[in-house]
Amino acid sequence: xxxxxxxxxxxxxxxxxxxxxxxxxxxxxxxxxxxxxxxxxxxxxxxxxxxxxxxxxxxxxxxxxxxxxxxxxxxxxxxxxxxxxxxxxxxxxxxxxxxxxxxxxxxxxxxxxxxxxxxxxxxxxxxxxxxxxxxxxxxxxxxxxxxxxxxxxxxxxxxxxxxxxxxxxxxxxxxxxxxxxxxxxxxxxxxxxxxxxxxxxxxxxxxxxxxxxxxxxxxxxxxxxxxxxxxxxxxxxxxxxxxxxxxxxxx
Amino acid sequence: xxxxxxxxxxxxxxxxxxxxxxxxxxxxxxxxxxxxxxxxxxxxxxxxxxxxxxxxxxxxxxxxxxxxxxxxxxxxxxxxxxxxxxxxxxxxxxxxxxxxxxxxxxxxxxxxxxxxxxxxxxxxxxxxxxxxxxxxxxxxxxxxxxxxxxxxxxxxxxxxxxxxxxxxxxxxxxxxxxxxxxxxxxxxxxxxxxxxxxxxxxxxxxxxxxxxxxxxxxxxxxxxxxxxxxxxxxxxxxxxxxxxxxxxxxxxxxxxxxxxxxxxxxxxxxxxxxxxxxxxxxxxxxxxxxxxx
Ligand SMILES: Nc1ncnc2c1ncn2[C@@H]1O[C@H](COP(=O)(O)OP(=O)(O)O)[C@@H](O)[C@H]1O
Ligand SMILES: [Mg+2]
Numbered sequence: 001x002x003x004x005x006x007x008x009x010x011x012x013x014x015x016x017x018x019x020x021x022x023x024x025x026x027x028x029x030x031x032x033x034x035x036x037x038x039x040x041x042x043x044x045x046x047x048x049x050x051x052x053x054x055x056x057x058x059x060x061x062x063x064x065x066x067x068x069x070x071x072x073x074x075x076x077x078x079x080x081x082x083x084x085x086x087x088x089x090x091x092x093x094x095x096x097x098x099x100x101x102x103x104x105x106x107x108x109x110x111x112x113x114x115x116x117x118x119x120x121x122x123x124x125x126x127x128x129x130x131x132x133x134x135x136x137x138x139x140x141x142x143x144x145x146x147x148x149x150x151x152x153x154x155x156x157x158x159x160x161x162x163x164x165x166x167x168x169x170x171x172x173x174x175x176x177x178x179x180x181x182x183x184x185x186x187x188x189x190x191x192x193x194x195x196x197x198x199x200x201x202x203x204x205x206x207x208x209x210x211x212x213x214x215x216x217x218x219x220x221x222x223x224x225x226x227x228x229x230x231x232x233x234x235x236x237x238x239x240x241x242x243x244x245x246x247x248x249x250x251x
Numbered sequence: 252x253x254x255x256x257x258x259x260x261x262x263x264x265x266x267x268x269x270x271x272x273x274x275x276x277x278x279x280x281x282x283x284x285x286x287x288x289x290x291x292x293x294x295x296x297x298x299x300x301x302x303x304x305x306x307x308x309x310x311x312x313x314x315x316x317x318x319x320x321x322x323x324x325x326x327x328x329x330x331x332x333x334x335x336x337x338x339x340x341x342x343x344x345x346x347x348x349x350x351x352x353x354x355x356x357x358x359x360x361x362x363x364x365x366x367x368x369x370x371x372x373x374x375x376x377x378x379x380x381x382x383x384x385x386x387x388x389x390x391x392x393x394x395x396x397x398x399x400x401x402x403x404x405x406x407x408x409x410x411x412x413x414x415x416x417x418x419x420x421x422x423x424x425x426x427x428x429x430x431x432x433x434x435x436x437x438x439x440x441x442x443x444x445x446x447x448x449x450x451x452x453x454x455x456x457x458x459x460x461x462x463x464x465x466x467x468x469x470x471x472x473x474x475x476x477x478x479x480x481x482x483x484x485x486x487x488x489x490x491x492x493x494x495x496x497x498x499x500x501x502x503x504x505x506x507x508x509x510x511x512x513x514x515x516x517x518x519x520x521x522x523x524x525x526x527x528x529x530x531x532x533x534x535x536x537x538x539x540x541x542x543x544x
Contacts, residue, residue, distance in 0.1 A: 051433060052432075053429060053432065053433070072432070072437065073429075073432040073433055074432050074434075074435045074436055074437045074438075077433060077434065077435035078435050082433070083433050085429075085430060085433065089427055089429075089430040091422070091423045091426045091427060091430070091431075092426060093422070093426055094419060094422060094423060094426070098419050101416065101419060102416075102419055102420060102423050102431070102434045102436070103434055105416065105420060105434045105435045105436055106435040108416045151434070155434070155435060
């Protein structure tokens with residue numbers, strides 16, 4: 001069976017500065033896959049390539065078996081790939097409802113469908129309903145994270161890419177967000193999860209890839225990764241966990 | 252005295268509302284692109300001349316003239332983006348488009364100079380000499396028409412930006428282009444839309460400024476200088492601020508003409524501009540950016 005998404009030998013660079021080399025990974029239908037790695041390892045860069053915001057210098061990407069390597073971000077969204085970028089990026093001067101509406105931009109000619117989807121998002125995140133006509137910039141960090149999750153789900157993606165959904169959030173809020181991610185996955189959406197908080201990531205995902213300075217150094221099932229000496233030392237030590245969950249890390 | 256103040260107030264609002272139309276276009280383009288289109292001035296001028304000739308062609312039907320100016324403006328906006336901004340954007344150079352539009356502006360002005368000559372055209376519409384009187388206040392039908400048309404245009408633009416999905420997408424592109432693309436929005440299409448709307452407004456305001464201004468190939472330039480001031484006073488990319496600033500500049504212009512000297516208009520406007528930059532560099536209505544917790 002062809003995987004839902006597959007990347008083959010991606011070479012990613014910002015201008016002349018290379019960021020990632022020979023990145024290959026895949027996501028099966030229904031899976032949660034995680035990319036973990038230290039700050040600056042190339043996780044966000046890889047997700048940007050998946051969403052089409054960064055065109056690779058070499059390598060290819062397939063979605064449902066179709067070559068999407070050269071497609072623009074909006075074309076990929078229409079095919080069913082959604083990215084929640086690092087740092088959330090709500091549209092600060094649009095209301096919560098307008099943010100959600102734009103998440104469903106590809107359904108703009110089906111107004112009842114958009115309304116139904118917005119209702120679903122409000123059911124999933126009741127706090128957003130209370131703030132529906134408030135500007136998104138006025139929400140707390142946790143509420144903004146819920147909003148961008150809901151906004152991404154408005155396009156009914158097959159593959160949901162999340163870049164550091166726990167970044168800078170209080171532990172209780174992080175638990176909430178991860179519970180939601182699991183239920184989104186249980187409802188059938190595949191998830192590609194990038195996290196510095198490796199403990200949460202490895203508990204939520206079934207498989208993972210470990211990035212170090214732009215290359216994948218280990219991959220495998222999360223239970224195997226948890227036992228891996230390198231992963232353990234680098235990301236699951238006491239200090240690392242404390243750092244991952246408490247200190248807001250600059251992008 | 253009171254009638255003079257009222258009379259000049261009305262004149263100020265008439266001119267100011269046209270400045271608002273021009274400035275809103277600049278703001279719209281700046282919002283989505285963070286770029287300035289210097290050829291915007293010449294779209295105003297071409298709108299004025301289009302209206303002049305079409306009105307004459309249709310034996311005095313001024314509305315045909317306004318409609319034609321609007322269409323010509325829209326086409327010119329499409330061209331400026333397709334030929335200059337879109338190709339240069341690929342090269343990610345910020346200065347090139349600016350310089351290119353200055354070049355386009357100079358070229359257009361000289362072409363018009365050759366074709367139309369330097370002597371001002373007398374653009375009288377059927378409504379210019381149709382005067383209504385309220386006590387001591389005189390109002391031409393032309394002024395009434397200008398206020399009505401610009402109010403309708405501003406209202407439609409506002410409703411478009413506020414209530415339609417494309418208007419919301421335009422605002423999203425202005426706020427965060429990369430994230431807007433993740434929503435399935437093609438920013439290039441929205442940028443084109445902004446150019447077409449902005450330039451249609453410029454063409455239309457040219458049609459209505461034509462009878463007010465000294466109509467030469469350089470007419471738009473005097474307007475655009477004030478429009479830039481309005482955009483800055485109103486806070487770049489801010490619609491409400493632009494409307495208020497445009498009306499203020501229109502009022503300053505008519506009161507300066509009445510009580511001081513018409514030659515001082517630009518000095519007063521730019522003194523206000525400098526004051527604003529010193530006191531409130533973010534413009535009249537600062538958008539509140541609350542801290543993200
Ligand atoms: N916009 C950018 N321009 C240039 N270099 C960048 C940019 N974003 C990231 N990088 C570089 O690419 C590398 C990978 O960064 P990133 O993908 O953000 O890492 P991570 O998400 O794993 O923390 C880093 O060396 C970083 O400095
Ligand atoms: Mg990152």
